[in-house]
Amino acid sequence: MAVYDALLNLRTAKKFEAMDVTDLVARAVAESGIKKGICTLFVPHTTAGISANEHFDPNVPHDILTTLAGLVPEDASYGHPEGNAPAHIKASIVGSSLCVPVREGQLALGRWQGIYLMEFDGPRSRQMHVTVIG
Amino acid sequence: MAVYDALLNLRTAKKFEAMDVTDLVARAVAESGIKKGICTLFVPHTTAGISANEHFDPNVPHDILTTLAGLVPEDASYGHPEGNAPAHIKASIVGSSLCVPVREGQLALGRWQGIYLMEFDGPRSRQMHVTVIG
Amino acid sequence: MAVYDALLNLRTAKKFEAMDVTDLVARAVAESGIKKGICTLFVPHTTAGISANEHFDPNVPHDILTTLAGLVPEDASYGHPEGNAPAHIKASIVGSSLCVPVREGQLALGRWQGIYLMEFDGPRSRQMHVTVIG
Numbered sequence: 231m232a233v234y235d236a237l238l239n240l241r242t243a244k245k246f247e248a249m250d251v252t253d254l255v256a257r258a259v260a261e262s263g264i265k266k267g268i269c270t271l272f273v274p275h276t277t278a279g280i281s282a283n284e285h286f287d288p289n290v291p292h293d294i295l296t297t298l299a300g301l302v303p304e305d306a307s308y309g310h311p312e313g314n315a316p317a318h319i320k321a322s323i324v325g326s327s328l329c330v331p332v333r334e335g336q337l338a339l340g341r342w343q344g345i346y347l348m349e350f351d352g353p354r355s356r357q358m359h360v361t362v363i364g
Numbered sequence: 365m366a367v368y369d370a371l372l373n374l375r376t377a378k379k380f381e382a383m384d385v386t387d388l389v390a391r392a393v394a395e396s397g398i399k400k401g402i403c404t405l406f407v408p409h410t411t412a413g414i415s416a417n418e419h420f421d422p423n424v425p426h427d428i429l430t431t432l433a434g435l436v437p438e439d440a441s442y443g444h445p446e447g448n449a450p451a452h453i454k455a456s457i458v459g460s461s462l463c464v465p466v467r468e469g470q471l472a473l474g475r476w477q478g479i480y481l482m483e484f485d486g487p488r489s490r491q492m493h494v495t496v497i498g
Numbered sequence: 499m500a501v502y503d504a505l506l507n508l509r510t511a512k513k514f515e516a517m518d519v520t521d522l523v524a525r526a527v528a529e530s531g532i533k534k535g536i537c538t539l540f541v542p543h544t545t546a547g548i549s550a551n552e553h554f555d556p557n558v559p560h561d562i563l564t565t566l567a568g569l570v571p572e573d574a575s576y577g578h579p580e581g582n583a584p585a586h587i588k589a590s591i592v593g594s595s596l597c598v599p600v601r602e603g604q605l606a607l608g609r610w611q612g613i614y615l616m617e618f619d620g621p622r623s624r625q626m627h628v629t630v631i632g
Contacts, residue, residue: 231365231499233535233632235601267367268404268495270536270597274608276552281456284410289443290452296443297436297453302565309557309564318558319565322549322616327597329404329461331493333369338493340408348456359599359606361536363497363631364367365499401501402538402629415590418544423577424586430577431570431587463538463595465627467503472627474542482590497631498501 234262236360242352246299248281248291251358252344255330256337258360265335267364271328274359277317277351279324285344295348298323317351324348332364368396370494376486380433382415382425385492386478389464390471392494399469401498405462408493411451411485413458419478429482432457451485458482466498502530504628510620514567516549516559519626520612523598524605526628533603535632539596542627545585545619547592553612563616566591585619592616600632 236258242249259269271280284290298320308315328345331338339345347356370392376383393403405414418424432454442449462479465472473479481490504526510517527537539548552558566588576583596613599606607613615624 231367233499235534235599266369267497270599272597272599272606274606274611276550276558276608276610282410282460283452283456287444287446289445290410290449293442293444293449294453294456297440301435301569306565308561310555310561311557312555315558315561318551319562322551322562323457323591325459325593325596326550326611328459329406329463329597331369331404331406331495333493338406338408340410340491342410343408343460357608359601361599363535365501400503402631416544416594417586417590421578421580423579424544424583427576427578427583428587428590431574435569457591459593462593463540463597465503465538465540465629467627472540472542474544476544477542477594 234362238358240347240356242349242354245352246295247349247352248346250285250344251347255345259332259337259362262362264332264362264364267332269330269332270361272359273326274357277314277321278356279321279348280328281324281346281348282343284342286342314351320350368496372492374481374490376483376488379486380429381483381486382480384419384478385481389479393466393471393496396496398466398496398498401466403464403466404495406493407460408491411448411455412490413455413482414462415458415480415482416477418476420476448485454484502630506626508615508624510617510622510624513620514563515617515620516614518553518612519615523613527600527605527630530630532600532630532632535600537598537600538629540627541594542625545582545589546624547589547616548596549592549614549616550611552610554610582619588618
């Protein structure tokens, strides 16, 4: 049993963005040398989240961001004065952590699955903690 | 410390369905022989999710599915052309992974809690990865 | 490699409440003596959730609770007869588990991040399972 940690440094380009980090996370898993276990991901931010979803058709993450923007509109009334209340709310809906299995030294993602940093208040510098245990 | 892995093969029967997998996950935990640790669950799919919720009154999962269908309607306009954009969006809202504690060799679920595969685009063959660490 | 477990006993005061449990979780991590790994949290309840979000401006958790109350209204029609169907639905949206990295013996939370028990059907006695692995 071992623990391997990595910290991804990211830079988003848009206010709302699904940044595909699958390759970066896969590289961290390969570097860990761990063959069987879990890879847990965490964003240390309050206006971004993590999600696994399809990363072939770019319409999929776009539909997710657009639907969330409809459910949590920018122009509603919020108590938080910084103008980014919707980003905080979306972060709690999508979630800050994800736990992906590691099998045969690789992320056991489905055929269509990728891992996204979900940016709700960019553009910004962002980080993602990777912890592989196994 | 040990890692035990299992892969559940499931078959959903409806387009929208909350499939109770509590007993299957509990069996995997028992087979692991692990007494204290965590059981992490992951669906390698982009149109299904995982949730822990009440599994006594079947109205509860039905209310969840119905409310999500209202928030992410089938007949809205989406960019993804396959007709299942709402299923992808719901998967990101509900989430693809869940981490349940293991205590005294058993899932430390609450009295009313069960574990559901949340099907948003069935009927389909589905899988769930189980990883027990402890 | 070691596993440390703790059980937090909580008492919420309101129907909808974001209870800041960051200090309690941080104490459990310190007591574990684990320097690098993960801290997984789980609520064994079906009408409460867990979320990491800003814990400086109290408007942030308030905005989250208010927006969820708008998306899942109390006065809509639900099948579950106990009157707390919205609480169950919100629990599945926000999620029952969270996985936070541990680095240098501490929770690797972001500068503005705290951990909340999200109460959707209080006031009640609540518990949170803490499992630290590393």
